[in-house]
Amino acid sequence: MADASSPVTLVILGASGDLTQRLLLPGLGTLLKAEPDLNLTLIGASNLDWPQEKWAELVTSALPGGGCPDARVRQQLGATHYVQLDVTDATQMGEFLAGLSGQVVLYFALPPAVTMKACEALAHVDLPAGLRLAIEKPFGTDLASAQHFNALLAKLVHEDQIFRVDHFLGKATVLNLLGLRFANRILEPVWNSTNIERVELISDEVLALEGRAGYYDHAGAMKDMIQSHLLLVMAMFAMEEPARLDALELRDLMVHTLRSTHLWQDDPVASSRRARYTAGTLAGRQIPSYVDEPGVDPERQTETLAEVTVEIRNSRWSGVPFRLRSGKALGDGVRGMTVVFRPVEHQPEGFTNQAARDVLTIGMSPETLALTLATNAEGSRWDLEQTSLAAKLGDSPIRPYGQILDGIIHGDPMLAVRGDVAEECWRILTPVVEAWADGRVPLDEYRAGSSGPKAWSAPQGSDS
The missing domain is CATH 3.30.360.10 (Dihydrodipicolinate Reductase; domain 2)
Structure with a gap:
């Protein structure tokens, strides 16, 4: 498990969506308030052509919603950026992942069907060592699709690196x-x-x-x-x-x-x-x-x-x-x-x-x-x-989302499904x-x- 000083790169796939603004970033704000020394690089990614200023504005407005102090928000702004990315394109994903460093976490804040397509693309990519995948529920649409999705994820990383998220x-x-x-x-x-x-x-x-x-x-x-x-x-x-x-x-x-x-x-x-x-x-x-x-x-x-x-x-x-x-x-x-x-x-x-x-x-x-x-x-x-x-x-x-992110960032799957x-x-x-x-x-x-x-x-x- 990583300590607070170990560098972690958290990539939010689907960063332009409602989940990121309403729950993920405010939850992260509470975690940064509790762990101000967390060595975190935050990357927002989606298929939209956003300027860097728009992502910075979103981060600036959402992190304080979780009580993150202004000084820590400013510090995080120095370690965050946005990328336009087609998560279903294996070539784009491979090039993007190759440029990341530290402990890499991919957080799929995406519709289930898109998440599955993105994971299918990852099957054709050289993945960073120790890559962690955070998957939002629902996990499939029925038993058969859940079993299929689990089999796909098992081909990518070990079960202890898969964090199926249920914020409850x-x-x-x-x-x-x-x-x-x-x-x-x-x-x-x-x-x-x-x-x-x-x-x-x-x-x-x-x-x-x-x-x-x-x-x-x-x-x-x-x-x-x-x-x-x-x-x-x-x-x-x-x-x-x-x-x-x-x-x-x-x-x-x-x-x-x-x-x-x-x-x-x-x-x-x-x-x-x-x-x-x-x-x-x-x-x-x-x-x-x-x-x-x-x-x-x-x-x-x-x-x-x-x-x-x-x-x-x-x-x-x-x-x-x-x-x-x-x-x-x-x-x-x-x-x-x-x-x-x-x-x-x-x-x-x-x-x-x-x-x-x-x-x-x-x-x-x-x-x-x-x-x-x-x-x-x-x-x-x-x-x-x-x-x-x-x-x-x-x-x-x-x-709750801060608790979940804490486990993902530190590699503890106890609260993951x-x-x-x-x-x-x-x-x-x-x-x-x-x-x-x-x-x-x-x-x-x-x-x-x-x-x-x-x-x-x-x-x-x-x-x-």
Whole structure:
């Protein structure tokens, strides 16, 4: 692994895109603030004929968004430039790579199809020693394409040099799962099906499409969020205890959990739901129906809200439903993990009501922790009420993309998605993809700004 003084050349392929401006450069800014001595050459590359001044302006405006001090921004400007490059042209890529020095990182901030073509071009190029490849999700469009892509990448570099990026693994709340589970004696003994009734992992967004039709209308909520982000968070939530925190141990345990994961009762129709938003109001803004958004093809039947219930068939989790849900244009914007515990085996006679379930809530945005317990009510000593113990978790000084870039730059793949992990995520959801393509699961509707379809009352896999 490289230390801060080792020279690293970070090349952002697709530097003119939204991802670079909105997430990558601000994330890098937080990393440069935390590691000001990082010896980094930053190169932006795309097929657009940009003047150097335009790239410099982008870097100057985006790095401070992550809190990078002005002096460090100016220092980085002295070690950055832009190149016009056709990433699918093997000759151009070979000439470009031959001129780079230090530890080279290629970050593919590109659409998946273009990334794959670029990697096919790299197969005909002499690659720099130790080259690292950072690949944005989605990793393929289905299981077969993911397997094909992994085989292609394996011909280029070793697996430990491939960083499949899922920024959810860089979120402080997700990383807090490791400390919460394995450093607290009070939780680990009850983290199992004996004590837990169901688990919900929800990432609902208040934002609507926001001009992302080019990508989103081909992907939809399930492929955009559940197939990648939420299944990975679930694996970290449910995995067995690691002996140490390193790339091998953590990713071995994650894939072990995913291999045990199946659709609830092996039924892709009963275990999944989908919907898309109609016109409504969000934060005082009028939101058009999804099918009326610019760039959307209504015939694709793209969902903006997806829900899938899975089960983990091992001794720890057998019989516990895990509900994974994500959608856009939802008024409540719930983002977090909810753990619902089973009732006590016996509640003493004499209480005037039945105790509600204990609930642990781990908020992802904002980052919070709350435990709701049954206690004696204030008004009547034999009434039971719910009391919540809550805390706001400290924000990480490094944003998720900064955490991910830190691992890539220093050669630590612990927060990168390994190839077999990516394939397992596709394997789990393939029956749902097929059921939806065949029209066996109806496409419901919900009003933008609401909490979802009115018909979606009780969670799947729940009797409540």
